[in-house]
Amino acid sequence: MPKGPGGTVVAAHDGRLVHCKGFGLADREKKVPARCDTAYDIMSITKQFTAAAIMKLELMGRLRVSDPISRYLGPVPAGKREITLHSLLTHTAGLDDDAIGGDDYEPVSRDGMLGIVLKSRLQSVPGAAFHYSNAGYSVLAAIVEKVSGVGYERFLARHLFAPAGMTRTGYVLPKWDRDQIAVEYDEDGRRKGRPNEHPWAADGPHWFLRGNGGVISTPRDMFRWHRALEGDRILSRQAKRRMFKPHVAVGVRNGFTFFYGYGWGITLAGGRRIIEHDGGNDWSFGEFARFPDRRAMVFWISNHAHRKGVWDLPEQNAELTLGIEARARD
Incomplete structure (x- = not known):
């Protein structure tokens, strides 16, 4: 059986798709090439859609990011009354995913997830520190449903994906051709299946994954999302300015300062910004990076993030992404 990763790399500049090609196999058993x-499962890159949905609801006058979560979830424990939508968006709510527990494929309902999160201990007071939290974005997805009155995926499809021309992005609403979806493989090359072959609810992932990951998309659709973000059809210029603002410092690496916005990582590099987010699980990895000052974007993803010497995408990710900007500055 063929070995090695499969994946796709996309690059765009000045609104044009300049490269979009696959490498390796999307399904080794059937020898289906990646295209x-x-x-692919875009994993935590999903968070930018949840953040955009919150911003869209704010533009519609349905909420404000400064609102406390109690406005939408009802009474919350005393220690969590200071949690706002802003703090969830920026991972500063103090939520502790380890304390919350829960597996991505555990069959938990929306209200069940909310009950577990609200009862969990905090690792810091709301607003005090950055602690990356998948659960926080699941809470935001629940708020999208409660405020809009429709399902999370349906809201994304209607207000984000359709206006952007994204026809192959979602959980269960796209009419997927099974062979179009990449099979994922673990570090030993064992087949882990397609993302929607894992235990899901009828309308998509269970709630420890929904809103923070699990969206399936094509690289071409991710280019369409980039194009939509360059314009003002989906989100206003002011909304995007707030979404891409470096709200909270995350750290410094190789001379670059990292921040978090709303569903996006922001890197300041030589006076320019890289707006990016990666996604990974135990077998796949992807990166979506936008360079707004150059009107450029790169999206790359693999169905086999090897960790045994062949390659290690999580380890190489920052070097590759920042290297693009470094070469552009030279």
């Missing part, structure tokens, strides 16, 4: 229109 530009292969669909």
Whole structure:
């Protein structure tokens, strides 16, 4: 059986798709090659859609990011009354995913997830420190449903994906051709299946994954999302300015300062910004980076993030992404 990773790399500049090609196999058993229109689990890159949904609801006058979560979730424990949508968006709510527990595929409902999160201990007071939290974005997805009155995926499809021309992005609403979706493989090359072959609810992932990950998309659709973010059709200029603002410092690496916005990482590099987010699980990895000052974007993803010497995408990710900007400055 063929070995090695499969994946797709996309690059765009000045609104044009300049590269979109696959490498390796999307399905080793069937020898299906990875292509530009292969669909992948984009993992935590999903968070930018949740953040955009919150911003869209604010533009619609349905909420404000400064609102406390109690406005939408009802009474919350005393220590969590200071949690706002802003603190969830920026991972400063103090939520502790380890204390919350829960597996991505554990069959928990929306209200069940909310009950577990609200009862969990905090690792810092709300607003005090950055602690990356998947659960925080699941809470935001629940708020999207409660405020909009429709399902999380349906809201994304109607207000984000359709206006952007993204027809192959979502959980269960796209009519997926099974062979279009990449099979994932663990570090030993064992087949882990397609993302929607894992235990899901009828309308998508269970709630420890929903809103923070699990969206399936094609690289071509991610280019369409980039194009939509360059314009003002989906989000206003002011909304995007707030979404891409470096709200909270995360750290410094190789001379670059890292921040978090709303569903996006922000890197300041030589006076320019890199707006990016990666996503990974135990077998796949992807990165979506936008360079707004150069009107450029790169999206790359693999269905086999090897960790045994062949390659290690999580380890190489920052070097590759920052290296693009470094070469552009030279």
